[in-house]
Amino acid sequence: MSETSTPNNIRAVEIADSIYWVGYTDTKSGMQCNPYLIIDGEEAVVVDGGSRPDFPSVMMKILSTGIAPSSIRALIYQHYDPDLCGSVPHFEDIIDRQDLQIIAAKSDHMFIHHYSVSSPVISLEELNHQFRFSSGRTLRFIPTPYAHNAGSYVTFDERSGVLFTSDLFGSYGVEMNLFMELPPECKDCKDFDRCPNEKPLCPIPDILRFHRKIFPSERAVRFALEQMAKVPFSLIAPQHGRIIREAGDIEIVWRRLATLSGIGIDGLLGDRCEFNLDCMISRRR
Ligand SMILES: [Fe+2]
Ligand SMILES: [Fe+2]
Numbered sequence: 001m002s003e004t005s006t007p008n009n010i011r012a013v014e015i016a017d018s019i020y021w022v023g024y025t026d027t028k029s030g031m032q033c034n035p036y037l038i039i040d041g042e043e044a045v046v047v048d049g050g051s052r053p054d055f056p057s058v059m060m061k062i063l064s065t066g067i068a069p070s071s072i073r074a075l076i077y078q079h080y081d082p083d084l085c086g087s088v089p090h091f092e093d094i095i096d097r098q099d100l101q102i103i104a105a106k107s108d109h110m111f112i113h114h115y116s117v118s119s120p121v122i123s124l125e126e127l128n129h130q131f132r133f134s135s136g137r138t139l140r141f142i143p144t145p146y147a148h149n150a151g152s153y154v155t156f157d158e159r160s161g162v163l164f165t166s167d168l169f170g171s172y173g174v175e176m177n178l179f180m181e182l183p184p185e186c187k188d189c190k191d192f193d194r195c196p197n198e199k200p201l202c203p204i205p206d207i208l209r210f211h212r213k214i215f216p217s218e219r220a221v222r223f224a225l226e227q228m229a230k231v232p233f234s235l236i237a238p239q240h241g242r243i244i245r246e247a248g249d250i251e252i253v254w255r256r257l258a259t260l261s262g263i264g265i266d267g268l269l270g271d272r273c274e275f276n277l278d279c280m281i282s283r284r285r
Pocket of ligand 2: 081166
């Protein structure tokens with residue numbers, strides 16, 4: 001399987017040592033969804049497992065790696081949206097382990113419980129913000145609150161340097177390669193809002209549109225980037241869009257997001273800071 005194949009592969013794609021993309025294209029939403037499988041010896045975990053209707057596609061790719069579903073010890077959910085969590089009961093059924101863990105931030109538990117049928121939902125605090133395989137390999141959980149849910153977090157695999165960022169660094173769009181390869185002319189682009197190079201070459205306008213629409217505020221995105229910068233990662237694996245592995249490309253996208261304006265409510269209200277809170281009283285007159 002070529003590394004630059006489009007994401008419509010029927011097999012898993014190894015993106016780093018023993019880490020596999022097991023995603024699918026959701027044509028209804030016009031997005032690429034990227035669940036990941038981490039294999040460590042006889043054990044595995046799944047990160048942001050995917051939606052209910054696409055479970056067969058994800059599971060087929062997991063099986064293509066040669067592991068048995070019962071090897072999966074934990075399901076990591078970095079926030080509670082249905083495009084990540086819709087298939088929880090299907091995973092529980094096919095994994096069929098009494099000790100299967102569902103890992104999610106405490107503030108997300110009230111939502112995750114609606115998906116989970118049989119497994120305990122474990123908080124990051126209960127795990128001391130890390131998951132350890134039997135070999136000692138460690139995944140670290142880094143909270144990125146309100147980016148884009150209250151309990152959102154990212155997951156860092158210390159061994160491979162992969163940072164799983166969930167919706168952060170995500171993107172709209174389905175016709176794309178799995179890995180980002182920024183064209184040279186895009187590296188110096190000054191205005192991605194009026195990109196002459198956009199589809200299908202330059203993915204950055206879709207990334208910026210996605211963050212403006214999905215994230216609540218500029219501060220939430222910047223705080224998340226600040227937390228992520230403390231981690232020595234070498235590859236960004238988002239839940240939508242393209243995987244970013246070139247250091248230069250990571251820096252370019254990083255800078256664009258760090259300076260992006262018009263995110264969420266900030267885009268809706270602009271500089272407005274005064275609000276007419278007397279309007280309820282005036283309604284009585
Ligand atoms: Fe989301
Ligand atoms: Fe998402």
